[in-house]
Amino acid sequence: MTDGALLPAEPAIDGFWAVIPAGGAGTRLWPLSRRRSPKFLHDLTGAGRTLLEGTWDRLAPLTDGRVVVVTGQAHADAVRGQLPDLGTDDVVAEPSPRDSMPAIGLAAAIIERRDPDAVIGSFAADHVIRTQGEFRDAVREAVAVARTGRIVTIGITPTHASTAFGYIREGASLAVDGAPQAREVAEFVEKPDESTARGYLAEGGFWWNAGMFVARASVLLDALDRYHHDLAAGLRAIAADPSRLDADWAGLEKIAIDHAIAEPAAADGLVAVVPASFSWDDVGDFASLSALVAAGSTSADGVTVIGDPADVVSVDASGLVAARGGRLVAVVGLGDVVVIDTPDALLVVARDRAQDVKAVVDRLKASGRDDLT
């Protein structure tokens, strides 16, 4: 599923730490992903490793194991269980979700105390990257640029006019040793409509924002201090005295890193982008998962299968079947259908309606079936 194992071992990057925010319910991937067991804990693609484990596999060699995972208190034990090589202090358990800035910022503040010169890179726990060599090259470039004092984002080469992602508009080329691709970021733009997205692709110089940020921990926190002083001070205070976490956390500003730092810092000319062409997917819904799995996996008579193809019978059908219920699944006469079979819930959805799975979860919550969400 990944080509990581085939690459020769490479030396880790000195002073580089990875932060893995492991949050989000993955509602549009219900019933594979649940509130109590979100998608990062699952081997969604059938790769043999969970998304979190895959993220660790990518980052541990680059950091020599210097990895900090930030997750909800409810998931801390599951994270430790999946990543036994993670140190005891390397799981930060959030008392409640307060969006990405407090999560990543707290990890940065903790790392800043351990290693004041640390460069950190933040990479979500639930993304899939298939071309590890190109990923590593991009991270090395980003770290080189980060050492010059900038906040760096890795820009994904758009493969289509997606309206599901924000875009990064590139500025002038930067002359940084070891980072030939690096450029200034002119601006971050919100998720566009489709014609705007098509315009971006035609014009060139636009990259998908995958939320990958690389910077010195101190640079990141100093920038936060400039734009959201109380939040930066609060995070540094918790890092200095972790016993304050439970009491102070709920009082911190709830905000995404894009709004808190990336956008204002870009406006101030402080952000760089390293464009990269590795294969990337945020596995946002079953249409995305279908495409991902179809690209590399087993199939039964035209239907792509997650699980054992021997458990699936397909007659004149196409689409995706996840056979995770321990039962036989038969699909007859349906095209582009997604069937997700789990022990306590079954989903059948037209692939082009994958976004509407969220409505099922909403319906379950409204009808008191929280146990299934």
Add this chain to the structure above:
Amino acid sequence: MTDGALLPAEPAIDGFWAVIPAGGAGTRLWPLSRRRSPKFLHDLTGAGRTLLEGTWDRLAPLTDGRVVVVTGQAHADAVRGQLPDLGTDDVVAEPSPRDSMPAIGLAAAIIERRDPDAVIGSFAADHVIRTQGEFRDAVREAVAVARTGRIVTIGITPTHASTAFGYIREGASLAVDGAPQAREVAEFVEKPDESTARGYLAEGGFWWNAGMFVARASVLLDALDRYHHDLAAGLRAIAADPSRLDADWAGLEKIAIDHAIAEPAAADGLVAVVPASFSWDDVGDFASLSALVAAGSTSADGVTVIGDPADVVSVDASGLVAARGGRLVAVVGLGDVVVIDTPDALLVVARDRAQDVKAVVDRLKASGRDDLT
């Protein structure tokens, strides 16, 4: 589901016995119907009674409990379990399937010994009839005609130009007391193509052949003796000495009652038809089951449900969901879809491809998954 319970009790018909052939695997209703647990043993429509129990409920009051069920040896215990009021000698267990004539003929021969003047009526265990009053009226007429020495079939009023059933072409009206509708049968015709079927409906005087035959047991066996002497003799010999059943059964001719008696006897002018307009369905496939259940049952947001509607969430979907797996079933963005969820097998099929469910069962057999068929 049935209006039987609402009718006033009616006297049974003197000397009338019911024969219920309970056979067939119901392959096109997989996975609700299985080889080891065929459809007649199931409450397919969610009526609260199995198809077999529903058949008993219709016939026991008309016969004062004079009912004989013929079924495979593998199903005899299940039949006794569902029909506790059936006498010990009233289940005839076939050593192997030999089509409908040996099954019905053996029951006729057994009844003939118990009651030489008996009129028997044969009614399949897996049909659904919703208008009990009209059914009873038709049976009373058929019995009245049978007492005149004819073999009588009950003809179902066609509701559409079906190609799934054989047809009965009526002949001249018969002047029988108590049977004003009765007519001669001109001929039985095989399942027609669609334009022929449309012609039958336009012309009038054609009825669906539902395989319901009413006759004196002795008349039926004497007719069989005329057209298939060895079979009639063999059946009467087993009835006289039931210990011969296992040894003699496999040597009997394997043939359907339509070919063995109905067609040649019609050609000889010995068969009558009582046209009837009760609602009837042979529940041949999921398209048929969908229509049946939709007509009288619960639904969840546009989807017809067999089972508990609270177990089904439907978003912009239509069709049939059988929630028999003990799990939540969610259907999103699919029209006219059939989802059949059971503990060990799941079927998802486009309603207009209901006939192709047989291909799944064939595939399972071919791949050694007989346990699921």
